[in-house]
Amino acid sequence: MAEATAEAKAPRNWRDIGLAYLLLAPSLVIFAVFVFYPLARTAWLGLYTTDFFGTNRVWVGPSQYVDALTSEGFKDSFWTTVQFVLLTVPAGLVLGVLLAALADKPLRGIPAFRTVFASTVATSVAVASLMWLVLLNPSIGLLPHYLPFDVLKNPGLLESEGWALFAVALATIWQNLGFTFIIITAGLQSIPGELHESAVLDGASGTRRFFEVSLPLLTPTLLFVTVVLTIGAFQTYGQIDILTGGGPQGSTTVLVYYIFGDSSPISNNEGLQAASSILLFLVIFVLSLFQFRGLERRVHYGS
Numbered sequence: 001m002a003e004a005t006a007e008a009k010a011p012r013n014w015r016d017i018g019l020a021y022l023l024l025a026p027s028l029v030i031f032a033v034f035v036f037y038p039l040a041r042t043a044w045l046g047l048y049t050t051d052f053f054g055t056n057r058v059w060v061g062p063s064q065y066v067d068a069l070t071s072e073g074f075k076d077s078f079w080t081t082v083q084f085v086l087l088t089v090p091a092g093l094v095l096g097v098l099l100a101a102l103a104d105k106p107l108r109g110i111p112a113f114r115t116v117f118a119s120t121v122a123t124s125v126a127v128a129s130l131m132w133l134v135l136l137n138p139s140i141g142l143l144p145h146y147l148p149f150d151v152l153k154n155p156g157l158l159e160s161e162g163w164a165l166f167a168v169a170l171a172t173i174w175q176n177l178g179f180t181f182i183i184i185t186a187g188l189q190s191i192p193g194e195l196h197e198s199a200v201l202d203g204a205s206g207t208r209r210f211f212e213v214s215l216p217l218l219t220p221t222l223l224f225v226t227v228v229l230t231i232g233a234f235q236t237y238g239q240i241d242i243l244t245g246g247g248p249q250g251s252t253t254v255l256v257y258y259i260f261g262d263s264s265p266i267s268n269n270e271g272l273q274a275a276s277s278i279l280l281f282l283v284i285f286v287l288s289l290f291q292f293r294g295l296e297r298r299v300h301y302g303s
Helices: 002-045 063-070 072-104 110-122 126-134 142-146 166-188 193-201 207-236 238-243 255-262 270-298
Strands: none
Touching: 002 270, 063 072, 063 166, 063 270, 072 110, 072 166, 072 207, 072 255, 072 270, 110 166, 126 238, 166 207, 166 238, 193 207, 207 270, 238 255, 255 270
16 A cells, blocks of 8 residues: 555656756756856866967866966965955944944934945945045045045055055945845844843843844854855955056956956966966855855854
8 A cells, every 4th residue: 555655656756856847947047058158168268278369279278277376466366355355354244233233223213324324235336436436536535635644645545555455445345335234134133022022131231132142143144244245355346447457566456357357467368367267266166165164153043
């Protein structure tokens, strides 16, 4: 009797599996066309080198990946990218948490402040970069006019080799703050109110409730935001292109700009660009795995 029942269920299970793949087919086709094929094509192009005019492909094999990885340009731009990530991700995360915690208070007029805090999510990279380009301009910018720092006027943050990366990071933090604020606010509002009420009855202060109740339950959201901000920082291009063009003296040449920038030394070598792109993908992939494996141990998933 049991065997007959199992045989009767088998066709239904196969039909369910077939139906599941049929429903997934449109997404699989889109991913295959716009993600998997370009990735495979780029990896394949990385095995060839081209001349100055981007023609006459010559097979060089995997050695080109080694050449790209060990080149001074790749190593310098990778270190610049790491500095940029360290400048933008922690600061953006902390500011997002602080603003979300402030906007989570049941105060009069707080929806207006939430709208203001979240407004940058609707600002494109190009618009945000142009705004900061004007704000930081040594001649007409508001910040050099009102702040008493000589570097803002001579030569200007964007023209200073030591401060240009900081200026681009500042613009990036501001542009990403709306996204960070919205996601963290949603995480805070998903925490059950009963937990805060119990903490209040136990005599916990507001600061203690935040660090011992809200923050532990917010860790899944913080992990997500950290990974997204890190990936975005490694893929930065628009801010660099508009604000500094990779300068001065290459101090803001991050990996993506080193690969695709107009002034890049490999701009005419399609194969070397492809190899460097795959290496960048691997860096981001490994770093994301490390973040999920390493930081997830500290994540608390409340029931």
